[in-house]
Amino acid sequence: MHKVLIVDDEIFVRKGLVNLIDWSSLQFEICGEAENGAQALTLIQHLLPDLVIVDIRMPVLDGLELIRQVNEAGSHQPIFIILSGYPDFSYAQQAFRYKVSDYILKPVDEQEMVATLRRIATTLNQKQLLSMTREKPLVEIIIDSLVQAEPDEQVMTQIAHTLELPLTSPYTYVIAEIQDKLPHREMDYMQPLQHVLQRFFHLEGQSLLIHVRAYNQYGFIVPPSWQAERFGSARMGYAKLLQGLENHLSTEVALFVGRKVDQLKKIVHSRASADECLKYRFAAGFDGIFMAAELLELPLYYYDVDEELHSKLLYEVEANHKEGFSDAIDAIFMAFEERYFTPGAVANTVRRSMIATINIIRQLEGNEEELAWLTDLLNWQTKYRNLDQLRVVFMNFIEEAAEYIAKQRGEKSKGNIEKVKKYIDGHFRENIYLKGIAAEFHMNPVYLGQLFRKHYGMYFNEYLLTLRIEEAKRLLRQTKKRMYEIAELVGFQNADYFATQFEKLENMTPSDYRNKMIDPS
Known part of the structure; x- marks a missing residue:
C-alpha cells in the first residue's frame, strides 16, 4: 500500500476526501492529516508518505511553499497533488514548475480523483519495480x-x-x-x-x-x-x-x-x-x-425483484405464515440465481425487504433492534459471500421478525380485522383511505388490503364504495337533497365522480334511481 498525507486547513474537506474514495482498492492508505503546511512538513519527515494531497491556500505555510521546501530538502520526495478552489493560471503554472503531479479544482470530482490516483499508483509501482534487487x-x-x-x-x-x-x-x-x-x-x-x-x-x-x-x-x-x-x-x-x-x-x-x-x-x-x-x-x-x-456473454439483471414477490413476502410476514414466507423467499432466491441478479440488485432486494419489515415493526411501536438477526443482515455483504449463506441469515431475520410482529400486534390487540370493518362502517361518510386506516390500526396497508379481501371477498375500495352507494340510495329515496349534497354526505368530494360511480354500480344514474323510486311504473 502507498501512504497518503492529506493537508487542508478545513477539517470537513479533509474528512470528505477520506470518505470520498475507496483508498485501499486503489493501493493507497491514509497515513496522516495536517491542517497547514508547517504541520505537514514535520509529518512528511516522520511518516515518509508516497503521496501528499495539499490545499494551495493555507495559514502559516501555504501549499506551494510546502512543496518548494520539500523539493529543496531533497531527503524524501513524495508525489504532490494540489487542490485549489481557484482556477488561476498563475497558480497552476507555478505548481507544474515544482513538478506537481496534478492540479485538481474543488469541489473534488470523484471520477477525476480516482483516475489520477490510478495513474499515480502505477507510477509508484513502477518506481519500486525498477529499484528491486535480485535477492528480494x-x-x-x-x-x-x-x-x-x-x-x-x-x-x-x-x-x-x-x-x-x-x-x-x-x-x-x-x-x-x-x-x-x-x-x-x-x-x-x-x-x-x-x-x-x-x-x-x-x-x-x-x-x-x-x-x-x-x-x-x-x-x-x-x-x-x-x-x-x-x-x-x-x-x-x-x-x-x-x-x-x-x-x-x-x-x-x-x-x-x-x-x-x-x-x-x-x-x-x-x-x-x-x-x-x-x-x-x-x-x-x-x-x-x-x-x-x-x-461474460450472459445478460445480467440489475433491477429489483418483482413487486408481486415482494408484496407476497410482506403479506406472509405480517400474517406470520412460516410456510408462506418460506415459499416467497425460495421464489426470490430462485429469481436471483436463474435471472443472474448482480450483487447490487440482490443487495437492493434484501435492503428493500428489510426496510419494509422494519417499517411494519415501527408502525406497531416496536423496536427492530430487539431482533437478534438484524445486525447480521445489515452487514451481510461484509461476511456472507454466496447465496446459501445469505439465504440462512435472511430466513432467520424474516422468521424472527414475523414472530415479533405477531407478538407486538397481539399485545396491542388492534390488528383484528373485524375492528377494522367496524371502523369503516362507522366512518365511511368521511374522507377515509386504506393507508390512513392501516396507520390507525398499526398495520401495513398492503397487508391490510389483502387481509380485508381474504376475509370479506372484496377489496377495501369496493367495500367502501358499496357502503357509500347504499347510503346514497337511502338518501335519494327518503330525502329531497340535491345530488351534490348527497355526494358530500356519503364521502364523495366531487358530484360528477359520485354520479359516475353510482351508475357503474347500479346501471343507472342517481336521478334515474330517484325517479324510479317515485314512480316504479
Whole structure:
C-alpha cells in the first residue's frame, strides 16, 4: 500500500476526501492529516508518505511553499497533488514548475480523483519495480503493477528478468475468494493459500504472483507452465484446484477466472475480466467456479425483484405464515440465481425487504433492534459471500421478525380485522383511505388490503364504495337533497365522480334511481 498525507486547513474537506474514495482498492492508505503546511512538513519527515494531497491556500505555510521546501530538502520526495478552489493560471503554472503531479479544482470530482490516483499508483509501482534487487523480489508490488495497467517495456523486461518468466506465454488472472463468514482480513489466509498453490502448480523454488485484495479475496496469476485442459477441460482443472483449496483451508472458496491472455504485460485484461465475473457470483449452476470464458456473454439483471414477490413476502410476514414466507423467499432466491441478479440488485432486494419489515415493526411501536438477526443482515455483504449463506441469515431475520410482529400486534390487540370493518362502517361518510386506516390500526396497508379481501371477498375500495352507494340510495329515496349534497354526505368530494360511480354500480344514474323510486311504473 502507498501512504497518503492529506493537508487542508478545513477539517470537513479533509474528512470528505477520506470518505470520498475507496483508498485501499486503489493501493493507497491514509497515513496522516495536517491542517497547514508547517504541520505537514514535520509529518512528511516522520511518516515518509508516497503521496501528499495539499490545499494551495493555507495559514502559516501555504501549499506551494510546502512543496518548494520539500523539493529543496531533497531527503524524501513524495508525489504532490494540489487542490485549489481557484482556477488561476498563475497558480497552476507555478505548481507544474515544482513538478506537481496534478492540479485538481474543488469541489473534488470523484471520477477525476480516482483516475489520477490510478495513474499515480502505477507510477509508484513502477518506481519500486525498477529499484528491486535480485535477492528480494517484491512480489506484491509486481502483481499490483501488472494488474493496474500495462507496464512500459523497461519495467516489463525487469519483471520478466527478475522472476525468470517468459514475456510471451499464456497467463490467467484468478481471484480466490474465501467464504468463511468472517469480515475481511479477520483471518490471514496468505501463507496457507501460497502453500496450496505452490504445490498445485508445481512451483517449488519459483515465485508465485499473488496479492491481497479487498473483501477476503486474493488474486494470483496462473503460471504459464500449468495447463488446466490436461484435466479434461479448463473447468475440470479449476475444479480440482478448488477442491484442494477447500480441503486445505477448511472453508468454502470461490474462484473467479479471467480470460487467458498471450503475454504477461496483458494480464491487466485478464484481471478486468475476472473482476467482471464477480458480478455473476449469485448465478446458478457454476459450482463455485466462475469463468469469464463462460459467463461474460450472459445478460445480467440489475433491477429489483418483482413487486408481486415482494408484496407476497410482506403479506406472509405480517400474517406470520412460516410456510408462506418460506415459499416467497425460495421464489426470490430462485429469481436471483436463474435471472443472474448482480450483487447490487440482490443487495437492493434484501435492503428493500428489510426496510419494509422494519417499517411494519415501527408502525406497531416496536423496536427492530430487539431482533437478534438484524445486525447480521445489515452487514451481510461484509461476511456472507454466496447465496446459501445469505439465504440462512435472511430466513432467520424474516422468521424472527414475523414472530415479533405477531407478538407486538397481539399485545396491542388492534390488528383484528373485524375492528377494522367496524371502523369503516362507522366512518365511511368521511374522507377515509386504506393507508390512513392501516396507520390507525398499526398495520401495513398492503397487508391490510389483502387481509380485508381474504376475509370479506372484496377489496377495501369496493367495500367502501358499496357502503357509500347504499347510503346514497337511502338518501335519494327518503330525502329531497340535491345530488351534490348527497355526494358530500356519503364521502364523495366531487358530484360528477359520485354520479359516475353510482351508475357503474347500479346501471343507472342517481336521478334515474330517484325517479324510479317515485314512480316504479
